[in-house]
Amino acid sequence: MTRLLCWVLGLTVLFGGASAAWAGGAAKPKKTPEQRFEKADKNDDDKLSLDEFLGKRTEEAKKEKATKRFHKLDKDDDDFLTLEEFKAGGKKKK
Secondary structure (H helix, E strand, O other): OHHHHHHHHHHHHHHHHHHHHHOOOOOOOOOOHHHHHHHHOOOOOOOEOHHHHHOOOOOHHHHHHHHHHHHHHOOOOOOOEOHHHHHHOOOOOO
């Protein structure tokens, strides 16, 4: 009887874990702000223009909201975001 329970438990662990992975249970790790910035910086000049910041957004409402956010993050008003400005925008207010 003990042997049977061990087999059942083993199979449950084996197939239970595998099915979670097959069902997409393994979540992708979140990208760091540096990784997101680097991906958005299409011309590798270490700063983001408004076009780079907007990326592939096509809906006008989303573009408008992102444009406002860009200008809010652009602390020195040079129409570019540095990595520091970009990272500062991700911090949550307390």
